[in-house]
Amino acid sequence: MRVRAPRSDAYHQLREAIVSGQFHPNERLVEAAVAQRMGVGRTAVRAALVRLDQEGLVTLEPNRGARVRHISDREALEIEEVRGALEGLLARRAAERATADDLQELRQVISEMRERVERGDALGYSELNARFHQLIWTAADHPTAARIAGDLKSQAIRFQYQTALRPGRAQRSLHEHEAIFNALKTHDPDGAEAAMRDHLAEVIDTLRWAIDGLRRGERWLPG
Amino acid sequence: MRVRAPRSDAYHQLREAIVSGQFHPNERLVEAAVAQRMGVGRTAVRAALVRLDQEGLVTLEPNRGARVRHISDREALEIEEVRGALEGLLARRAAERATADDLQELRQVISEMRERVERGDALGYSELNARFHQLIWTAADHPTAARIAGDLKSQAIRFQYQTALRPGRAQRSLHEHEAIFNALKTHDPDGAEAAMRDHLAEVIDTLRWAIDGLRRGERWLPG
DNA sequence: GATGGCTGGATTGTCGACATTATTGACGAT
DNA sequence: ATCGTCAATAATGTCGACAATCCAGCCATC
Structure with a gap:
């Protein structure tokens, strides 16, 4: 088995840079500049840009180059809706086929989550x-759904703070996760899907609120 | 507004060729040959292949070239499951916001469907x-979900005959579509989603059956 | 006969050069 | 001042050539 080149390849490097916010939305990505910055040829950058365009992280306009894709508020909500549908499916499948090991790991994560909430560590x-x-994706063993859900998550990453850091959100989120876990534990597909959908619906509501708030000029971020 | 170049571009041409079955699954796509066939340069073909790879219609292995992606039976089922989840979401939204015009068009399609079923025209x-x-996608006005559902449909196209031409399938399918339409007509989101999910679940069952049948050597296609 | 290395042909990957296309800013006419 | 024209510049799109890689068939060896 061959170990893949760590991350010398342009696609992963550029993807990481975008997802981690090193480029702003709508920022232009000039091929030559990107190529130099990552120490690869322009050819590789071009290929990476095409992929990222298809993946939704970049927009590519003919003869006008590439920009970091700007996800509108509306689109962010759409993405979360789709994620809700997909994660519902994944939760259902996970409830059907989660192994004891899967459940054990989930239990552990839940308990750590509880801890973090108690000490108010929103980022953790x-x-x-x-x-x-x-x-859950692993337990569900459904590559098709997992891949798409992953792509969507990358696109929406910019919005995650607007829900996660909302005061009081963590507590409720924890309850929702516990509900999901309980359904998985008892291998209850309908329950798991319902709990997951409830959870994502809450996230969407929170996001909608946050967006409306920002639009009204509200500021709630620390600092 | 600019009219886009009809289809001289490699991506659309190649995509069309693959989706319409002009290349077999697993068939190798040699860049030079494809380029010649479509009257474009190798560069354009390379770009097209990268896009199609990301889109799931082609697999691209480093240094080993491109092949038409072979969708396994298992994957076809997975794709239909995801489509079910997405189309459920789309149906829900469509029920919420379908206009009178949308419903009129849908009514028309349903009535033509009835006609086709009566005269046994499975392809029509x-x-x-x-x-x-x-x-429904149009009425739902949800570009994100529609785009993904469209991509999936292209991938699974090879399997559509295995359900559509199954004897007796058309009648049941018609009933299912009528149920969906009724829910849309009464602007009943829950009902529309449920009906759509039932419909896709039936499709999946049929597909599972067809696959098992083929595996046992059964032949049911005309000719 | 099976195994393992070698070689030649075919194919992909990369680079640099150049053509094509947008964008910017200056300049002049109205 | 405003608009349109046009040249200068910067970036993208495309091509051909070459390097790197893979693969099939051949041959020597056991």
């Missing part, structure tokens, strides 16, 4: 949140 | 089926 909670969902 | 029915779903 957010990481565990991601981990929780990923464990 | 299949076309109307596609049209029906597309009208």
Whole structure:
């Protein structure tokens, strides 16, 4: 088995840079500049841009180059809706086929989440949140749904803080996750899907609120 | 407004060729050959292949070139499951916001479908089926979900005959579509989603059956 | 006969050069 | 001042050539 080149390849490097926010939305990505910055040829950058365009992280206009894709508020909500539908499916499947090991790991994550909430560590909670969902994807064993859900998550990443850091959100989120876990534990597909959909519906509501708030000029971020 | 170049571009041409079955699954796509066939340069073909790879119609292995992606039976089922989830969402939204015009068009399609079923025109029915779903996407006004559902449909196209031409399938399919339409007509989101999910679940069952049948050597296609 | 390395042909990957296309800013006419 | 024209510049799009890689068939060896 061959170990893949760590991350010298342009696609992963550029993808990481975009997802981690090193480029602003709508920022232009000039091929030559990007190529130099990552120490690869322009050819590789071009290929990466095409992929990222198809993936929705970049927009590519003929003869006008590439920009980091700007996700509108409306689109962010759409993305979360689709994620809700997909994660519902994944939760259902996970409830059907989760192994004892899967459940054990999930239990652990839940308990760590509880801890983080108690000490008010919203960022740590957010990481565990991601981990929780990923464990479900693994248990569900449904590559098609998982791949699409992953792509969507990357696109919406810019909005995650607007929900995660909302005061009081973590507590409710924890309850929702516990409900999901309980359904998985008892291998209850309908329950798991319903709990997951409830959860994502809450996220969407929170996001909608946050967006409306921002639009009205409200400021709630620390600092 | 600018009219886009009809289809001289490699991506659309190649995509069309693959979706319409001019290349077999697993067939190798040699860049030079494809380029010549479509009268474009190798560069354009390369770009097209990268896009199609990301889109799931082609697999691209480093240094080993491109092949038409072979969708396994298992994956076809997965794709239909995801489509079910997405189309459920779309149906829900369509029920919420379908205009009188949308409903009028849908009514028309349904009545043509009825006609086709009566005269046993399975292929004509299949076309109307596609049209029906597309009208729902339009009414739902949800670009994100519609785009993804469209991509999935392209991937699974090879399997559509295995359900559509199954004897007796058309009648039941018609009933299911009528149920969906009734829910849309009364602006009943829950009902529309449920009806759509039932419909896709039936499709999946049929597909599962067809696959098992083929595996046992059964032949049911005309000719 | 099976195994393992070698070689030639075919194919993909990359680079640099150049053509094509947008964009910017200056300049002059109205 | 405003608009349109036009040249200068910067970036993208395309091509051909070459390097790197893979693969099939051949041959020597056991």
